[in-house]
Amino acid sequence: MSDQTTSGPVLAADGTPLKRSLARALRLQKMRALALIAPLLLFVLITFIAPIADMLFRSVENQIVSETLPQTVVALADWDPTTGEAPDEAVYRALAADLKVAVEDKTHTRLGSRLNYELTGASSLFRKSGRKVKRMDLESDTSFKEAFTDIDRKWGEVAIWETIQTYSPKYTNGYFLNAVDMRKGPDGPEARPENQQIYMMLFGRTLFMSLVITMSCIILGYPVAWLLANLPTRTSNLLMILVLLPFWTSLLVRTSAWKVMLQQQGVINDTLVWLGLVADDARLVMINNQFGTIVAMTHILLPFMILPMYSVMQTIQPSYLRAAKSMGATNWTAFWRVYFPQSVPGIGAGSILVFILSIGYYITPEIVGGNTGTFISNRIAYHISSSLNWGLAAALGAILLAVVLLLYYVYDKIVGIDNVKLGG
Amino acid sequence: MADIHSSDAFVEFERVQKSYDGENLVVKDLNLVMPKGEFLTMLGPSGSGKTTCLMMLAGFETATHGDIRLDGESINNIPPHKRGIGMVFQNYALFPHMTVAENLSFPLEVRKMGKSEREAKVKRVLDMVQMGEFGGRRPAQLSGGQQQRIALARALVFEAELVLMDEPLGALDKQLREHMQFEIKRIADNLGITVVYVTHDQTEALTMSDRVAVFDDGRIQQLAPPDTLYEQPENSFVAQFIGENNTLEGVVKEINGDVALVRLDDGELIDCKPVNVSKPGERTRVSIRPERVEYNKERLQEGVHTLKAEVMEFIYMGDIFRTRLKVAGNDEFIIKTRNAPDQVRLQPGTQIEIGWLPQDCRALDA
Ligand SMILES: Nc1ncnc2c1ncn2[C@@H]1O[C@H](COP(=O)(O)OP(=O)(O)OP(=O)(O)O)[C@@H](O)[C@H]1O
Numbered sequence: 001m002s003d004q005t006t007s008g009p010v011l012a013a014d015g016t017p018l019k020r021s022l023a024r025a026l027r028l029q030k031m032r033a034l035a036l037i038a039p040l041l042l043f044v045l046i047t048f049i050a051p052i053a054d055m056l057f058r059s060v061e062n063q064i065v066s067e068t069l070p071q072t073v074v075a076l077a078d079w080d081p082t083t084g085e086a087p088d089e090a091v092y093r094a095l096a097a098d099l100k101v102a103v104e105d106k107t108h109t110r111l112g113s114r115l116n117y118e119l120t121g122a123s124s125l126f127r128k129s130g131r132k133v134k135r136m137d138l139e140s141d142t143s144f145k146e147a148f149t150d151i152d153r154k155w156g157e158v159a160i161w162e163t164i165q166t167y168s169p170k171y172t173n174g175y176f177l178n179a180v181d182m183r184k185g186p187d188g189p190e191a192r193p194e195n196q197q198i199y200m201m202l203f204g205r206t207l208f209m210s211l212v213i214t215m216s217c218i219i220l221g222y223p224v225a226w227l228l229a230n231l232p233t234r235t236s237n238l239l240m241i242l243v244l245l246p247f248w249t250s251l252l253v254r255t256s257a258w259k260v261m262l263q264q265q266g267v268i269n270d271t272l273v274w275l276g277l278v279a280d281d282a283r284l285v286m287i288n289n290q291f292g293t294i295v296a297m298t299h300i301l302l303p304f305m306i307l308p309m310y311s312v313m314q315t316i317q318p319s320y321l322r323a324a325k326s327m328g329a330t331n332w333t334a335f336w337r338v339y340f341p342q343s344v345p346g347i348g349a350g351s352i353l354v355f356i357l358s359i360g361y362y363i364t365p366e367i368v369g370g371n372t373g374t375f376i377s378n379r380i381a382y383h384i385s386s387s388l389n390w391g392l393a394a395a396l397g398a399i400l401l402a403v404v405l406l407l408y409y410v411y412d413k414i415v416g417i418d419n420v421k422l423g424g
Numbered sequence: 425m426a427d428i429h430s431s432d433a434f435v436e437f438e439r440v441q442k443s444y445d446g447e448n449l450v451v452k453d454l455n456l457v458m459p460k461g462e463f464l465t466m467l468g469p470s471g472s473g474k475t476t477c478l479m480m481l482a483g484f485e486t487a488t489h490g491d492i493r494l495d496g497e498s499i500n501n502i503p504p505h506k507r508g509i510g511m512v513f514q515n516y517a518l519f520p521h522m523t524v525a526e527n528l529s530f531p532l533e534v535r536k537m538g539k540s541e542r543e544a545k546v547k548r549v550l551d552m553v554q555m556g557e558f559g560g561r562r563p564a565q566l567s568g569g570q571q572q573r574i575a576l577a578r579a580l581v582f583e584a585e586l587v588l589m590d591e592p593l594g595a596l597d598k599q600l601r602e603h604m605q606f607e608i609k610r611i612a613d614n615l616g617i618t619v620v621y622v623t624h625d626q627t628e629a630l631t632m633s634d635r636v637a638v639f640d641d642g643r644i645q646q647l648a649p650p651d652t653l654y655e656q657p658e659n660s661f662v663a664q665f666i667g668e669n670n671t672l673e674g675v676v677k678e679i680n681g682d683v684a685l686v687r688l689d690d691g692e693l694i695d696c697k698p699v700n701v702s703k704p705g706e707r708t709r710v711s712i713r714p715e716r717v718e719y720n721k722e723r724l725q726e727g728v729h730t731l732k733a734e735v736m737e738f739i740y741m742g743d744i745f746r747t748r749l750k751v752a753g754n755d756e757f758i759i760k761t762r763n764a765p766d767q768v769r770l771q772p773g774t775q776i777e778i779g780w781l782p783q784d785c786r787a788l789d790a
C-alpha cells in the first residue's frame with residue numbers, strides 16, 4: 001500500500017489509533033464499575049460460590065481410602081475379587097504398615113466410618129483392628145494374614161477387601177449411586193435391595209408435593225392478586241398489609257401455629273367435634289403427614305405467589321376488558337380470553353418462585369411433616385448433622401440443584417423465561 | 425340545522441345526569457338527539473365530561489339520572505356486551521397477546537361466527553384500512569398510526585351501526601393525524617355508520633363532523649354544524665373556545681332590529697349583531713374573528729363605525745400575516761390578512777383605523 005495515511009487506522013486527536021484509545025476509555029469505565037461491585041462479588045464468592053463448589057466436589061471426592069491406606073491400595077490393585085479368595089500376604093503386610101501410621105494420626109476411625117456407609121460393620125472392624133495393630137511388629141512378625149483374621153474373621157472374607165478396592169480411586173460415583181438408590185456391584189452399578197431404597201421416593205415426593213403446593217398457591221393467590229390490582233387504592237393497601245403480614249412473623253411461629261390448629265386435640269378438630277361433624281374417637285389426622293406440610297407451606301409461600309401476580313396484573317389496563325366487552329364478549333369470555341392470558345407471566349413468575357423455594361424447603365416439613373410429609377432436604381440435613389455422611393448429602397444436594405436447573409430449562413422452553421415478569 | 429324529530433332519532437340522551445361521588449355533577453343536563461348516519465363530535469376542555477358521556481353510552485358507567493335511548497329503546501339496563509356498539513379507545517386497547525388478525529376476529533368469535541366467514545370479514549376490513557399485509561403481526565410491532573387503524577378496524581369489523589371514538593388520534597403526530605382524520609371520515613361515510621367522536625382538538629372537530637357539540641361544565645354549550653359554530657357562536661365560551669377570537673367589552677346603547685350599538689368601555693361606539701343581549705344597558709362581550717377585521721378604508725362599508733388602532737407587532741406566517749393591535753385599551757387584538765401581492769405589511773407604531781361588517785361582530789353574554 002502506497003497511500004498509508006488514508007488506508008491506515010483511524011487516529012484519535014492525540015495521534016493514537018482510535019480503536020486503542022476507545023478500548024482504553026472503555027477499560028477504565030469497566031474497572032470503575034468492577035471496583036464498585038467488588039465487595040459484593042467477594043462476599044458472594046466466599047460465602048456462596050465457594051461452598052457450592054466445595055459441596056459439588058465433596059459429592060465425588062473419595063481420597064480418604066487412598067490417603068489412609070496408601071500401600072494397601074497399591075498392593076490390592078492386582079487382586080481379583082471374583083476368585084472368591086482373600087488377597088495374599090503382601091496386602092496384609094501393607095495394611096499393617098498403613099494402619100500403624102493411621103492409628104498414630106488417629107485417621108483410621110474416620111476411614112472406618114466412611115467405609116461403614118458402604119459395608120456395615122466396617123467402622124467397628126477398623127476401631128478394633130486399630131487397637132490391636134499396635135502390638136504387631138513389621139520386622140519380626142511373619143504372617144500378618146493370620147494376625148488380622150485373628151483380630152476379626154471379616155479380614156479373611158472377600159467383602160471388606162472388595163469394598164476397600166472399590167473405593168480406592170481418588171474419585172467415586174458411589175455417593176451419586178447411593179443418592180439414586182443404587183450401589184456399586186461386582187458388575188458395575190446395581191439397584192439396592194427394595195428395603196434400602198428411599199431417595200428416589202423422597203425426590204418424587206418432594207417434586208410432587210412442591211407441585212401441589214404451587215397449584216394451591218395459584219388457586220388461592222390469583223383472586224387475591226386480582227382484588228389487590230383492582231380495588232381502590234385505600235382498600236387495596238389494607239389488603240396488601242394483610243398479605244404481607246405473614247412476612248413480619250417468624251417462620252417458626254407460623255409453622256407452630258399450624259401445629260396448634262391442625263393437631264388432633266387442636267382448634268380445627270375441637271371445632272369439628274363440637275359441631276358434631278366428626279366423632280370424638282375419629283378425630284382427623286391433619287398434621288405430621290403430607291396434608292399438614294402442604295397446608296402449612298401453602299400458607300407460608302402464598303405471598304411469593306401473590307406479589308408477582310399482583311405486579312403484573314397492575315399493568316393490565318382496564319380498557320382491555322372494556323374493549324372486549326364492547327365487542328360483545330361476556331364477562332367470563334373477556335376475562336378468560338383477554339385478562340387471563342395477560343396475567344400468565346405473573347403466574348409463571350410466582351410459580352417458579354414458589355416451586356423452587358418449596359423444593360428446597362426444610363423447616364416446615366421438619367416440624368409438621370412427620371414421616372410421610374418430609375422432603376429430600378430433611379434427609380440432606382440429616383446426613384449433614386446426624387449421620388455425618390457429607391458426601392451423600394452433597395450428592396443429594398447436587399441432584400436437587402440439577403433437577404431445579406433442568407426444570408428451569410424445560411420451563412424456559414415451554415413458557416419462555418422472558419414471559420416471566422416480576423413487575424411492570 | 426333544522427330540528428331533528430324524535431321519530432328518526434338513533435341515539436338519544438334525555439336529561440341525563442351523572443355524578444361519580446354523589447356530591448358533584450360531572451354531567452349536569454345532557455339532551456342530545458342524533459339521527460342515523462351522523463358524525464357527531466363532542467368537543468370541550470379537559471374534564472368537561474366528554475369521556476363520561478361516551479362511557480354511559482357504551483354502558484361502562486350508569487347514568488345517575490335520565491334516559492339514554494338507542495334506536496328508540498332505553499339501554500339503561502342493557503349490559504355493555506349486548507349493546508352492539510363499536511368503540512375505539514384513546515390508547516387503542518389492542519390485545520397485546522393476540523396478532524392483528526386475532527384481534528380483529530375476536531368480536532366475530534364471540535358472536536360464534538364460522539371460521540371461513542370470520543377470515544373473509546377480517547380480510548375485508550384489513551383491506552379497508554389498508555393494512556392487508558399486517559394480519560400476522562403483534563400490536564407491539566406496529567407504528568402508532570398503524571395501531572390506530574387496527575383499532576378502528578376492530579370497532580368496524582362486527583358491523584356495529586354505532587361507533588364511539590374517544591380521542592382516537594390523540595397520540596399521533598400532526599401530519600399522521602390529519603391523514604387519519606380524512607381516512608376515518610371517508611370510511612365512516614362509505615359505511616354509513618353513526619359516529620360519536622370525542623376530541624379536544626377543535627380543528628379536528630371542525631373538519632370531520634356533521635355537527636359539533638361543545639361541552640363545558642357538564643352541559644352542551646352549543647350543538648351546531650361546524651360553520652355555524654365558527655361563524656355564529658351563541659355564547660362567549662363557544663366564541664372563545666372555537667378558533668381565534670377578539671373580544672371587546674362594553675354596554676349596549678341601543679338595539680335597532682338586527683343591529684346593536686355598543687359603547688365600549690373607553691367610550692367609542694361600534695355596530696354589532698345582538699345575539700345574547702336584548703335591551704339597552706346590558707353589559708356585553710363583543711366577539712369578532714381576526715380575519716373579518718378590515719383596515720383598508722376603501723373596502724369598508726359606507727357609514728359603519730370605525731375604531732382607532734395602533735400596530736404593536738407584525739408576524740409573518742407564510743400564507744397569512746398576523747398583526748397584533750392595540751384597540752380600545754386591548755393590546756391583544758389580532759387581525760389576520762392573506763399574503764397577497766398587494767397586501768400592505770403594517771409596521772409597528774403605525775396608527776390605523778379598523779372596521780367590520782355589523783353581522784360579523786357579535787354581542788354576546790358578558
Ligand atoms: N371514575 C371516576 N371517578 C370519579 N370521578 C371521575 C371518574 N372519571 C372521571 N371523573 C371526573 O369527571 C370529570 C369528567 O371527566 P371526563 O373523563 O368525562 O372528562 P373528559 O371531558 O373526557 O376530559 P379529557 O378531555 O381530559 O379526557 C372530571 O372532573 C373527572 O375528574
Ligand SMILES: [Mg+2]
Pocket residue numbers: 474475476590
Ligand atoms: Mg376523556
